[in-house]
Amino acid sequence: MPGAIVASGERVALRTSETEDIPFLQRAGANPEIRIPLGGPLLNREQYEISDDRTAPDRFLVCLDGDGASPGRPSEDDVTPIGRVSVVDAHYKRPELGYWLVPEYHGEGYGKEAVALVIDYVLRTHNTPAVEAEAFDFNDASRGLLESLGFTEEGRKRKFMFVDGAYRDMIQYGLLREEWHESV
Template sequence: MPGARIERGERVTLRTVEEEDVPFIQRASANPGIRYPLGSPLRSREQIEDRDSEATDRFLVCLDDDAGPGQPDEGAVRRVGVVSVEDADWKRPELGYWLVSEVHGEGYGTEAVALVVEFVFRSYETPAIGAGAFASNDASRGLLESLGFTREGRRRKYMFVDGKHRDMVQYGLLRREWHEQRNS
């Protein structure tokens, strides 16, 4: 069952990732529609659990209108994705995110990433947050740009995915920019 509620938006809830969530993460990550845009290799359960022990804040994106703040019953939530924040405690945090394909285009990703950005700026003294998206992933780049992220550069031939080397577009968002856009 998903863990405790960390943040709640209008339609999505961010919850802690618990051991019981690893099969969902592994199954979704094995889906080529998710894995290829992320550039992620297949991982075993042990590799996923080891990665969760690294310096990463990982949030399960859930749809659970009526579930309370504690651990909900298994049937009370629907897992739809993950947003992670790497390196927040020692350098500029880097966001990563994915959603199951059934909910693409419904705005859940934008809401979940916005909740995580707000969480990071509230929880850490970092002046900025970074994120990357493959140059060919228009939806991911659009999500970042809609939240005020600025394109900072392009990593050419950055990752080998699906038989080709792919370019990665790097984005950044300053704390000041986030607060200005939220207060305007």
């Protein structure tokens, strides 16, 4: 069950990821609609537990909280996890954002709100001039989300990874601290 609230918006909350959340994270990560656009391997639960450091400080569940949801450890009936956002390498270089939502919540604006919350979190918590994110060239939804939040395309890693039967380009995006503050 998701842990304490780290940040909340109008419709979603970012909550700490707890050991009890492993089944949700592993099942969602096995879904081809999530796994293929991320370029991740298919993992069983044991492999997932080894490969995913849930104790990393900047990895959060994206949740829909009901009216009775506690800011601490809510009951299972009051919170619906719908995805994940993470920040990698924030302590020693330019932080990189990662995110996904389960498919039934795509296209509703939840992803944009969650990523905006994590950008605010990163810029409040870490002394960094910018944040970055990457998306495969075929992932129009993710690229559109980043561009709608003010990210600028900064580069392209050609034929970066073999995904879903073909070599795919990875598009690199960046958002400067001052650009974010000017846009909000």
